[in-house]
Amino acid sequence: MRIGIGLPNTTPGPNPAVLLDWARKAEDGPFSTLGVLDRLVYDSVEPFTALAAAAGATTRIGLATMIAIGPLRGSAMLAKQATSVNGLSGGRLTLGLAVGARKDDYVQAGVEHRRRGAILDDQLAHLRAEHPELPVLVGGGSGQALSRMARYADGYAHGGGPPRAFASAAAKARAAWAEFDRPGEPLLWGQAYFGLGDPDTGSAYLRDYYAFTGPFADTIAAGNLTSARAVKDLVRGYAAEGCQELILLPTLSDPSEVDRLADALGSL
Amino acid sequence: MRRVHILGAGPAGLYLAILLRKANPATEVIVTERNAPDATFGFGVVFSEETLGALRTADPQTYTEITDTFARWDRIDIRYRDRTMSCRGNAFSAIARIKLLRILQNRATELGAQLRFHTEIEDVSALREDADLVIAADGVNSILRRTITGFDAQTGTVGSTYVWFGSDWVPDAFTFIFKQTEHGLFQVHSYPYDEHSSTFIVETTPETWRKAGLDQVSEVDSMAFCQHLFAEELAGHTLRSNRSLWQHFPKIVNSTWSRENVVLIGDAAHTAHFSIGSGTKLAMEDAISLAAALENHSDLRTALVEYELDRKPIVERFQQAAGDSAAYFQRTEHLQDLEPPQFAFNLLTRSGRIGHGNLAQRDPGFVRSVDNWLHGKILSPPPxxxxxxxxxxxxxxxxxxxxxxxxxxxxxxxxxxxxxxxxxxxxxxxxxxxxxxxxxxxxxxxxxxxxxxxxxxxxxxxxxxxxxxxxxxxxxxxxxxxxxxxxxxxxxxxxxxxxxxxxxxxxxxxxxxxxxxxxxxxxxxxxxxxxxxxxxxxxxxxxxxxxxxxxxxxxxxxxxxxxxxxxxxxxxxxxxxxxxxxxxxxxxxxxxxxxxxxxxxxxxxxxxxxxxxxxxxxxxxxxxxxxxxxxxxxxxxxxxxxxxxxxxxxxxxxxxxxxxxx
Incomplete structure (x- = not known):
C-alpha cells in the first residue's frame, strides 16, 4: 500500500506559501501522492489551483483530488482543469470525482442539486471518451455511486472511516465491478484525517468542517489520528483490507505536520 | 458524573444501572419504570454463548446468578413433514424474563441504584435538566426518542405475523415446527427457558392468518386454534397467554444514538427480528459498552461518540442478519418442495452468518448427511x-x-x-x-x-x-x-x-x-x-x-x-x-x-x-x-x-x- 498526504487546502488559514512549502516537504518525504479536498462554501483553496501550484513546486509526487465535486463545474471546464493539471505535472494527476455532500455548494454554484448524479455521469462519459489517459476514481456510498464507479472509473475513492468500514465498501466496489464485467479489479483508495501537533485544534476544525452533518461531525472528529500509534494502527488496518493508496489528510496547516507524519510512518 | 436518569427498567436499563454504580458509587443512578417490577411481556429470553463471556467480565455476581438459572441446550430440532432433523453444536441458553429482571433488580438495588416503578415521566426536559446524562432504555416505543428532536429514527415492521405464547411443553432443543394446513403454512419457534416452561412463538404470513380467520377471533380463541393445530407436538401440554396478540415485529433503526445528554440503548436504539434471538443480548452489550465508554472518558460527548462507534457496526451486522432471517420466514411457504435435509440446511444458513464450513465444525454428522443426500452416496465430496x-x-x-x-x-x-x-x-x-x-x-x-x-x-x-x-x-x-x-x-x-x-x-x-x-x-x-x-x-x-x-x-x-x-x-x-x-x-x-x-x-x-x-x-x-x-x-x-x-x-x-x- 502506498501512502499519500493531503495538502492543507481546506484547513484554517491556507495561503499559497504554506501549500508550496508543504508540497516540497511531502515530495522529499515518504509520500506517493498529494491529495486535495473540494468545498465551495468554505474558506479554502480551489483544488485544481492548489494542485497546479503543487505541480510547479514538485517533480515526482503524484497529485490527486480526493475528491473534486464534479458537478460544480461544467463538464468541459472540469475536463480542461483536470487535463491542464495533468499536463503541467507531466501526467501525475489521478482525478477523484463524486457528487459531494453539501447542498449549499450547489446553490452557490448555481447548479441544480437534484441533477447532481446525472451531471456527474455526463462528465464521466465525456472524460472517458475524450481523455482516456487520465486515471479516474469515483467516490460515494450509494448503489448508484458504486454503479457509476464500476461503469466509468478505474477505481474507487473511499470517503474515510475505520478499516472495517473500508473493507465493507471495498467489497461493494468489487461486487459492482464484477456486475459490470470490467476486466481485473478496481483500484481502491482510502483516506483518513490526522493532526499530530495540536490534536484539539485539528479535531475542532473537523467539527467545523463537517458541522453540516449534525452529530456525525463528532464521529468524524473522533476518528482523527492524533498519535503515531493511531496512524500506524490505521495504516496496518487499511493495508490488510486491500487498500492500494491511503491518503492521510491534514487537519492543521502547519508544514511541520508533514515531518510528524513522516516520523510516525517511519517507525512503522 | 453526579446523577444519571435511566428511563426503563428492562434488561438494558437495569444492567447499565448496575455497571454505573459499580464503576462509581458516587454517581446517583435513578431508574424510572412505568410498570410494576413483576410486569413483563413475553416469557423466556435466549442468549448465545458468545454473549456470556462479556457478562462474566462485566459483573461476575449477576453472571453466576443468571447462568445458575439457565436452561441450556446445544441442539436445534427442525420438525418438517413427518421428520425431525437435528443439528448439534449450537450453544444457547435461556432464562425466564421475569427471573432475569429480578436478578438485575436485586443487584441494582444492592448497589444503591434507585428503582422507581409505577412512575410515568411527564416532563422530559425536567428530567434532562435534573441529570448529567439521561439514558433512554425505554424500549421500542421510547418516549425520549420520540419527544426529543434530532433522533431521526426509521420505524416500521419486518417479517410475518406472529404471536408469543408460553407453554408447559418443554422441548430439549431449540425447536422449529413447520405445519402445512388448508389455509397455508404455520411455523413455530420454541425453546425451553426452565424445567417447566418454554417460549412458543407461532408465525404465519398475513394471508394465511386471514384465511384461517385469525383476524376475527379473540385472544383466547386464537390460542385455542394454535393449541389445536400443534396438539400432536404439544403432546397434551398447553399454551399460556400473556397479552399474546398477533402482531408484526417492530423495526427500529437510528442514524444517531445520542443528542446532547440523552443516549439510546437497547430496543430504543435498534431492534433485531426475534428469529435470530438477539434483542436482549444486544441490549445488555450496549450497557457494557456505554458503561465502559463513560468510564474511559470524562468528556461526555467523547464517551457517547465512542459508545456509538463501538456498537453501531455490530448492531448493523445483526440487523442485516435479522432482516434476512425475517425475510426467510416470510417465504418458507415456497420452500416446501425441498427435501428434509436440504430444508434443514437452508433454515440453519438463512441469515448468511453461518455457512457450510461453519456448520460442519458444529455438527460434522449433520453436514455429512446433507452432503450425502445431495450427492446420493455415502462418501461424498463438498456440495x-x-x-x-x-x-x-x-x-x-x-x-x-x-x-x-x-x-x-x-x-x-x-x-x-x-x-x-x-x-x-x-x-x-x-x-x-x-x-x-x-x-x-x-x-x-x-x-x-x-x-x-x-x-x-x-x-x-x-x-x-x-x-x-x-x-x-x-x-x-x-x-x-x-x-x-x-x-x-x-x-x-x-x-x-x-x-x-x-x-x-x-x-x-x-x-x-x-x-x-x-x-x-x-x-x-x-x-x-x-x-x-x-x-x-x-x-x-x-x-x-x-x-x-x-x-x-x-x-x-x-x-x-x-x-x-x-x-x-x-x-x-x-x-x-x-x-x-x-x-x-x-x-x-x-x-x-x-x-x-x-x-x-x-x-x-x-x-x-x-x-x-x-x-x-x-x-x-x-x-x-x-x-x-x-x-x-x-x-x-x-x-x-x-x-x-x-x-x-x-x-x-x-x-x-x-x-x-x-
Whole structure:
C-alpha cells in the first residue's frame, strides 16, 4: 500500500506559501501522492489551483483530488482543469470525482442539486471518451455511486472511516465491478484525517468542517489520528483490507505536520 | 458524573444501572419504570454463548446468578413433514424474563441504584435538566426518542405475523415446527427457558392468518386454534397467554444514538427480528459498552461518540442478519418442495452468518448427511463437487467461470453478438468467429469442463469502447455503427440514440439467434445461453412477445438433449421498474418455453439504478427464482469463497455459481 498526504487546502488559514512549502516537504518525504479536498462554501483553496501550484513546486509526487465535486463545474471546464493539471505535472494527476455532500455548494454554484448524479455521469462519459489517459476514481456510498464507479472509473475513492468500514465498501466496489464485467479489479483508495501537533485544534476544525452533518461531525472528529500509534494502527488496518493508496489528510496547516507524519510512518 | 436518569427498567436499563454504580458509587443512578417490577411481556429470553463471556467480565455476581438459572441446550430440532432433523453444536441458553429482571433488580438495588416503578415521566426536559446524562432504555416505543428532536429514527415492521405464547411443553432443543394446513403454512419457534416452561412463538404470513380467520377471533380463541393445530407436538401440554396478540415485529433503526445528554440503548436504539434471538443480548452489550465508554472518558460527548462507534457496526451486522432471517420466514411457504435435509440446511444458513464450513465444525454428522443426500452416496465430496444433471447434460461441478484453467465445471465466455450491429464494442465476438468454436470446445473439454456460449445483441448499449476503459462510453461517430432498440431514447449520457427496431430488423435478429444456435450445436457447444439481461436488446423487449419468439425459434434449433439457459434481469432496482415478482413470472414463463437454467442477475435495465451491492447480494433473488419459478439457477453477485458456493448449493438457493477469481 502506498501512502499519500493531503495538502492543507481546506484547513484554517491556507495561503499559497504554506501549500508550496508543504508540497516540497511531502515530495522529499515518504509520500506517493498529494491529495486535495473540494468545498465551495468554505474558506479554502480551489483544488485544481492548489494542485497546479503543487505541480510547479514538485517533480515526482503524484497529485490527486480526493475528491473534486464534479458537478460544480461544467463538464468541459472540469475536463480542461483536470487535463491542464495533468499536463503541467507531466501526467501525475489521478482525478477523484463524486457528487459531494453539501447542498449549499450547489446553490452557490448555481447548479441544480437534484441533477447532481446525472451531471456527474455526463462528465464521466465525456472524460472517458475524450481523455482516456487520465486515471479516474469515483467516490460515494450509494448503489448508484458504486454503479457509476464500476461503469466509468478505474477505481474507487473511499470517503474515510475505520478499516472495517473500508473493507465493507471495498467489497461493494468489487461486487459492482464484477456486475459490470470490467476486466481485473478496481483500484481502491482510502483516506483518513490526522493532526499530530495540536490534536484539539485539528479535531475542532473537523467539527467545523463537517458541522453540516449534525452529530456525525463528532464521529468524524473522533476518528482523527492524533498519535503515531493511531496512524500506524490505521495504516496496518487499511493495508490488510486491500487498500492500494491511503491518503492521510491534514487537519492543521502547519508544514511541520508533514515531518510528524513522516516520523510516525517511519517507525512503522 | 453526579446523577444519571435511566428511563426503563428492562434488561438494558437495569444492567447499565448496575455497571454505573459499580464503576462509581458516587454517581446517583435513578431508574424510572412505568410498570410494576413483576410486569413483563413475553416469557423466556435466549442468549448465545458468545454473549456470556462479556457478562462474566462485566459483573461476575449477576453472571453466576443468571447462568445458575439457565436452561441450556446445544441442539436445534427442525420438525418438517413427518421428520425431525437435528443439528448439534449450537450453544444457547435461556432464562425466564421475569427471573432475569429480578436478578438485575436485586443487584441494582444492592448497589444503591434507585428503582422507581409505577412512575410515568411527564416532563422530559425536567428530567434532562435534573441529570448529567439521561439514558433512554425505554424500549421500542421510547418516549425520549420520540419527544426529543434530532433522533431521526426509521420505524416500521419486518417479517410475518406472529404471536408469543408460553407453554408447559418443554422441548430439549431449540425447536422449529413447520405445519402445512388448508389455509397455508404455520411455523413455530420454541425453546425451553426452565424445567417447566418454554417460549412458543407461532408465525404465519398475513394471508394465511386471514384465511384461517385469525383476524376475527379473540385472544383466547386464537390460542385455542394454535393449541389445536400443534396438539400432536404439544403432546397434551398447553399454551399460556400473556397479552399474546398477533402482531408484526417492530423495526427500529437510528442514524444517531445520542443528542446532547440523552443516549439510546437497547430496543430504543435498534431492534433485531426475534428469529435470530438477539434483542436482549444486544441490549445488555450496549450497557457494557456505554458503561465502559463513560468510564474511559470524562468528556461526555467523547464517551457517547465512542459508545456509538463501538456498537453501531455490530448492531448493523445483526440487523442485516435479522432482516434476512425475517425475510426467510416470510417465504418458507415456497420452500416446501425441498427435501428434509436440504430444508434443514437452508433454515440453519438463512441469515448468511453461518455457512457450510461453519456448520460442519458444529455438527460434522449433520453436514455429512446433507452432503450425502445431495450427492446420493455415502462418501461424498463438498456440495460444489456434486455433479449437476441439467437438460440432458452432466456438469462436473457447480462452479462457472470465464476460462477453463480454473477447474470450473462450466465455462461461459464473452457474449457473442448475433449480428454485426449487435456488438457491444469493436472487439466483441460475433457469429463470424464460429469457425473457432470447435477448437474452443475441444480445449475446454480437455480441461475437464463444459462450454457454454451466450448469444446476445447489444441493442442501445452497443458501439462503445472496450470494457478496459469502462462501460457505455460511446465510440466516436466515425467509428460507431447504428443502434436499434425497443425505444428511440439513448441508454446513457452522450450515448448514441437508437432507432426503434423495425419488424424486418427483429426478424433478422431472430434469424441471427437461430443461426447462432445452429452453429453452436454443430460446433459441439454444450450449453447455449440467451442474453435477456442488463438492458441489452432482448431485455429491452421483455415487455413484449419478442424475446419469447426468439426463444421458441432457438429452442426448435437447439438440440433437445442439450440445456438452454437465459441470463435474465430479474429486477430493475428502480421505482416503477421490473419488480422481483415480475422477474419471477418471466422466469416461470421462460421455463415453460423450454429453458433449463436461469442465470439470475439484476439492474442495468436503465442507466441509473440503485443496486444493493454487497457480498452475495444476488443470492436471495436466486433463491426466490429457484423456489417460486421452480427452475434451476446460476448466480453470481460477488461470491469469492468455495464455502459460499457450498452453502448456496447445499441450501438449494442456486444450482450453479459464478466464483470470482476462479
Amino acid at each position: 460444489l463437487f456434486t455433479p449437476l444433471e441439467l437438460g440432458g447434460l452432466s456438469i462436473g461441478n457447480r462452479v462457472v467461470a470465464g476460462s477453463p484453467e480454473t477447474g470450473a465445471g462450466l465455462v461461459i465466455g464473452e457474449t457473442v453478438a448475433v449480428t454485426g450491429n449487435g456488438r457491444i464494442h469493436p472487439g466483441s465476438p460475433t457469429l463470424a468467429d464460429a469457425g473457432q468454436w470447435p477448437d474452443l470446445v475441444e480445449s475446454v473439454h480437455k480441461a475437464g469442463a463444459l462450454l457454454g456460449l451466450r448469444l446476445g445483441h447489444a441493442g442501445r448499449r452497443g458501439a462503445t469502447h472496450p470494457p478496459q476503459r469502462g462501460r457505455d462510453i460511446p465510440l466516436p461517430a466515425d467509428q460507431a455503427w447504428p443502434l436499434i432498440s425497443a425505444t428511440d431514447q439513448p441508454y446513457g449520457p452522450r450515448s448514441q440514440a437508437p432507432t426503434m427496431a423495425t419488424e424486418q430488423e427483429l426478424q433478422q435478429i431472430t434469424a441471427g439467434f437461430t443461426e447462432g444456435a445452429r452453429l453452436a450445436a454443430d460446433a459441439g457447444v454444450d450449453l447455449l445461453e440467451l442474453d435477456m439481461a442488463h438492458g441489452y436488446l432482448l431485455a429491452a423487449f421483455l415487455h413484449t412477445e419478442f424475446p419469447f419468439t426468439v426463444l421458441e425459434a432457438v429452442r426448435a434449433e437447439w438440440p433437445v438433449d442439450r440445456p438452454l439457459s437465459v441470463r435474465l434481469t430479474v429486477t430493475d432496482y428502480r421505482r416503477g421498474g421490473l419488480s422481483e415478482e415480475d422477474g419471477i413470472a418471466l422466469a416461470a414463463r421462460l421455463k415453460a418455453g423450454g429453458v433449463d437454467l436461469i442465470t439470475v442477475t439484476a439492474g442495468q435495465s436503465v442507466h441509473s439504478d440503485q443496486p444493493p451491492y454487497r457480498r452475495g447480494y444476488l443470492t436471495a433473488l436466486s433463491a426466490r427464482v429457484r423456489s417460486e419459478a421452480n427452475v434451476a439457477t446460476l448466480v453470481g453477485g460477488y461470491l469469492t469463497t468455495t464455502d459460499e458456493v457450498n452453502t448456496i448449493i447445499a441450501a438449494g438457493r442456486a444450482d450453479l455459481c459464478f466464483l470470482e477469481g476462479a
